[in-house]
Amino acid sequence: MIGMSSTVTVARGPIRLPQGFRRFWRSTKTARAISLVTFLVGWQLVIPLLPTALIPTPIEVGEFMWAEIRADTLAPETVYQAFATSLRRLVTGFGIALLIGIPLGLLMGLFKRVESFLHDFVVVGLAMPSLVWALIAAMWFGFVERSTIITVVLASVTFVIINVAEGVRAVPKDLLDMGKAYGTSDFHRVRHVVFPSLMPFLFASMRYGLANGWKGLVLAEIYASTSGAGWTIRFWYDARRAQGVIGYALFFMIFALFAERLVFKKLSDRVFRWRPSVGAQAPAETDGSAEEDLIELETAEDNLEREASGKH
Amino acid sequence: MASIKVQNLRKEFVTSDSTVVALENASFEASGHVFVSVVGPSGCGKSTLLNILSGIETPTSGIAEITENGKKARNGYVFQAARLLPWRTVMDNLMFVQKDRDAKSRERCQRYLDMVDLGHTANKYPGQLSGGMQQRVGIARAFSIEPDVLLMDEPFSHLDAITGRSLRKELHQIWMETKKTVLFVTHDVGEAVELSNRMVIFGKGGRLREDLKIDLPFPRDPADDAVALTKANVLRKFEELDLVAS
Numbered sequence: 001m002i003g004m005s006s007t008v009t010v011a012r013g014p015i016r017l018p019q020g021f022r023r024f025w026r027s028t029k030t031a032r033a034i035s036l037v038t039f040l041v042g043w044q045l046v047i048p049l050l051p052t053a054l055i056p057t058p059i060e061v062g063e064f065m066w067a068e069i070r071a072d073t074l075a076p077e078t079v080y081q082a083f084a085t086s087l088r089r090l091v092t093g094f095g096i097a098l099l100i101g102i103p104l105g106l107l108m109g110l111f112k113r114v115e116s117f118l119h120d121f122v123v124v125g126l127a128m129p130s131l132v133w134a135l136i137a138a139m140w141f142g143f144v145e146r147s148t149i150i151t152v153v154l155a156s157v158t159f160v161i162i163n164v165a166e167g168v169r170a171v172p173k174d175l176l177d178m179g180k181a182y183g184t185s186d187f188h189r190v191r192h193v194v195f196p197s198l199m200p201f202l203f204a205s206m207r208y209g210l211a212n213g214w215k216g217l218v219l220a221e222i223y224a225s226t227s228g229a230g231w232t233i234r235f236w237y238d239a240r241r242a243q244g245v246i247g248y249a250l251f252f253m254i255f256a257l258f259a260e261r262l263v264f265k266k267l268s269d270r271v272f273r274w275r276p277s278v279g280a281q282a283p284a285e286t287d288g289s290a291e292e293d294l295i296e297l298e299t300a301e302d303n304l305e306r307e308a309s310g311k312h
Numbered sequence: 313m314a315s316i317k318v319q320n321l322r323k324e325f326v327t328s329d330s331t332v333v334a335l336e337n338a339s340f341e342a343s344g345h346v347f348v349s350v351v352g353p354s355g356c357g358k359s360t361l362l363n364i365l366s367g368i369e370t371p372t373s374g375i376a377e378i379t380e381n382g383k384k385a386r387n388g389y390v391f392q393a394a395r396l397l398p399w400r401t402v403m404d405n406l407m408f409v410q411k412d413r414d415a416k417s418r419e420r421c422q423r424y425l426d427m428v429d430l431g432h433t434a435n436k437y438p439g440q441l442s443g444g445m446q447q448r449v450g451i452a453r454a455f456s457i458e459p460d461v462l463l464m465d466e467p468f469s470h471l472d473a474i475t476g477r478s479l480r481k482e483l484h485q486i487w488m489e490t491k492k493t494v495l496f497v498t499h500d501v502g503e504a505v506e507l508s509n510r511m512v513i514f515g516k517g518g519r520l521r522e523d524l525k526i527d528l529p530f531p532r533d534p535a536d537d538a539v540a541l542t543k544a545n546v547l548r549k550f551e552e553l554d555l556v557a558s
Contacts, residue, residue: 174391174393174395175395175397177363177368177395178389178391178395179408179409180366180367180368181363181366181367181368181387181389181463182387182388182389182408182409182457183367183386183411184408184409188408192397192400192408193397196397196399199399272399273437274398274399274400274401274437274438274439275398275439276437276439276440
């Protein structure tokens with residue numbers, strides 16, 4: 001009898017793994033990690049079978065990046081110098097875009113006639129591929145610092161204009177009326193009602209403006225410059241060193257992730273600390289702005305992560 | 313003593329294809345320790361009246377003014393929604409409407425937050441509070457400027473019955489203590505009978521139809537016979553005036 005019952009127990013289900021391992025196995029994070037590892041191993045194994053020397057293995061790319069990180073490079077600029085140059089151009093260009101875009105956006109949001117006047121230009125600006133701006137700047141201004149900065153301005157300014165204009169229209173009228181009913185000054189209301197309600201839109205303009213400006217900048221550096229990250233990727237392309245091109249592409253990603261996680265996230269957590277949670281507030285103030293999709297994406301990702309860590 | 317004066321008031325809203333008259337030839341006066349309810353069906357210009365008195369809107373013609381001993385009075389305004397700045401803490405929301413933003417004002421704000429039992433939320437953001445608590449912050453804000461007149465626009469209509477009831481009690485108590493002049497817009501006749509000693513009834517097209525005194529002793533229990541009877545009488549009056557939507 002004892003023997004029989006134990007047989008039944010075994011037959012009842014699959015092998016019971018330890019609780020910790022099961023959780024690890026079922027977690028979505030594990031699935032993501034396995035996907036990445038499979039990709040890298042597959043890449044490493046397939047390359048030697050191909051009849052070309054132009055596709056590097058992941059190990060070769062890793063070696064290239066490690067050498068760059070140690071500032072050991074054949075290129076005229078180290079990865080640090082290249083990115084510092086590009087970052088300076090990006091910040092300068094976007095700063096100018098803010099100086100131009102915020103007043104134009106305010107005017108567009110406030111006055112119907114200005115809106116009608118600028119509308120088509122802004123739409124064209126939003127739709128224009130950054131490549132076109134880079135080529136135009138290179139043609140007109142040549143191999144000078146100006147070309148790269150002007151490309152950043154052109155590629156990002158419309159994002160600032162459209163978001164600020166949208167933000168002005170979304171300023172909560174009921175809160176402005178409240179301030180008026182209590183007899184507060186115009187300045188007081190602009191500072192404490194208008195400006196804070198514009199913040200999410202300024203953030204959206206920063207995200208999209210900087211992203212698009214960066215794409216334009218890399219292209220401008222390829223066509224109209226002799227320094228910066230874009231130019232260095234061109235250098236490796238000319239040298240037929242694919243690990244250089246891929247390695248730099250990965251540096252771009254690391255750079256973007258760094259900017260997003262460490263700079264943007266910190267900044268927005270600070271500015272929007274009054275929000276109970278991103279998800280709960282999202283519909284109220286995105287109101288047609290481009291930020292909407294991003295927040296949805298982030299929420300979805302947060303949910304995934306929460307699920308994965310089993311907290312909720 | 314604060315007094316509200318409305319004389320031949322007319323307000324029209326002009327849109328591209330039509331003109332809507334919100335208030336037509338409205339006149340009434342109120343002063344001292346009175347609680348005046350403004351009742352009527354929706355679209356009768358009740359809220360417009362408060363917005364004009366508070367300076368948010370300007371009248372098309374006529375007079376609408378609130379004075380304190382001949383000077384322009386200070387008004388507290390409680391809105392239908394709390395209308396708090398979501399990016400400022402509860403305390404900073406109260407400080408936002410203060411004339412002087414000094415330690416004395418801060419102390420006063422804390423006192424009125426305590427009055428609505430929300431002293432402990434001073435450093436919270438509105439988003440962290442329930443709807444009823446936010447509305448109480450809105451009430452504390454109105455009192456915190458120590459106004460001459462209190463304007464209230466359906467302040468309890470968004471709340472559940474239980475919260476609404478306890479806030480009505482609270483409001484009545486504060487009104488008795490502070491002896492303010494209150495102008496209270498509502499479409500809830502029961503609420504008006506329970507709280508006010510005078511009722512101004514507006515009809516369609518923003519015309520003032522009736523000015524009633526409600527002489528019942530306070531505090532009034534809505535379940536009390538006299539209160540229930542008065543409510544029924546007012547509703548009958550509504551029918552006589554043909555204010556009830558058919």
